[in-house]
Amino acid sequence: MENPYQPYVASDDIDPSYEAEYRQVMANLNSFVGGYSGFVTLIFSTPENSSSVFEALKPFVEMGHSGALEQNCLGSVGDPPNKFGICLNEEQWYFYTGREPSETSLADSRVDVYTGIAHEYFHWFQNNMAGQKHLDYQQEPSVMAPTWWVEGTADLFSFLWLKENAAKFAVFQGGIPPRVEDRISPLFTSWNVDMYLKTCGDPDLNTGERYDTETSCSPSPWLAVAHLASLSSYQSVFVDIPRDFREMDFAGAFEKNIGMTVEGFYFEHHSWLKSLTGPAAESDISDVFPSGSLSAEVKFPGT
Numbered sequence: 165m166e167n168p169y170q171p172y173v174a175s176d177d178i179d180p181s182y183e184a185e186y187r188q189v190m191a192n193l194n195s196f197v198g199g200y201s202g203f204v205t206l207i208f209s210t211p212e213n214s215s216s217v218f219e220a221l222k223p224f225v226e227m228g229h230s231g232a233l234e235q236n237c238l239g240s241v242g243d244p245p246n247k248f249g250i251c252l253n254e255e256q257w258y259f260y261t262g263r264e265p266s267e268t269s270l271a272d273s274r275v276d277v278y279t280g281i282a283h284e285y286f287h288w289f290q291n292n293m294a295g296q297k298h299l300d301y302q303q304e305p306s307v308m309a310p311t312w313w314v315e316g317t318a319d320l321f322s323f324l325w326l327k328e329n330a331a332k333f334a335v336f337q338g339g340i341p342p343r344v345e346d347r348i349s350p351l352f353t354s355w356n357v358d359m360y361l362k363t364c365g366d367p368d369l370n371t372g373e374r375y376d377t378e379t380s381c382s383p384s385p386w387l388a389v390a391h392l393a394s395l396s397s398y399q400s401v402f403v404d405i406p407r408d409f410r411e412m413d414f415a416g417a418f419e420k421n422i423g424m425t426v427e428g429f430y431f432e433h434h435s436w437l438k439s440l441t442g443p444a445a446e447s448d449i450s451d452v453f454p455s456g457s458l459s460a461e462v463k464f465p466g467t
């Protein structure tokens with residue numbers, strides 16, 4: 165869509181110049197993933213300074229939003245074509261993910277801000293692909309996408325998107341923080357897998373099917389998604405499954421595009437994680453990430 169409706173409202177005490185920066189990130193995402201209307205970004209601080217945010221929330225309260233100023237991204241309200249994805253952010257959390265502002269540089273903190281926007285906007289793309297249905301078990305009717313896929317694709321998308329696009333943003337002109345690369349570094353990932361296998365031993369993606377069944381021993385969703393893409397393609401995992409799940413729900417779209425059942429993949433992933441030990445682990449992990457840019461692997465509809 166040429167000019168998607170994507171309102172942005174922030175509290176009075178939030179630097180007004182941030183909106184232009186936010187709009188640049190969204191312009192990049194709209195051309196990368198496609199422009200989807202109804203993505204609403206609200207940033208609140210104290211109740212006294214947040215009257216514009218309360219005002220912006222009013223129409224959505226009538227549609228079922230609680231209206232409370234609490235960190236909640238990305239709740240959806242309404243039915244298509246009047247469906248909205250509301251990203252309601254607490255200022256400190258939005259800009260610093262709970263860290264002390266003095267402990268981080270602007271560029272470093274913007275890595276989290278930009279990947280956060282990309283993550284949530286990717287959920288909005290998934291939501292739009294689901295059409296009249298909802299994404300997961302929390303609301304009916306639903307395509308019943310499991311949490312590990314919903315979150316794993318949004319995480320991995322945000323890392324790969326920023327890696328490809330960071331150089332285009334003004335805040336990174338002084339250098340791209342190492343954390344942009346580290347997010348998908350095979351070395352960091354293999355340490356995590358190693359630690360995880362030592363602690364948990366028996367990885368089972370079933371535990372990551374719902375937000376309320378996830379445990380500290382549910383496998384890392386974005387690594388599961390990367391592994392899944394290596395068994396099929398990034399196009400299948402990021403685009404073809406959501407393109408088809410409106411018609412055939414997640415399980416059907418998965419089987420059609422991956423060539424195995426969801427349970428079959430759990431079995432494969434389980435064995436693969438357990439095989440990631442020793443010196444070969446790093447290169448095995450490196451193999452599941454795209455060797456070049458994400459845009460070379462994936463063509464999004466509407467772009």
Ligand SMILES: [Zn+2]
Binds near residue numbers: 283314315318
């Ligand atoms: Zn998410």
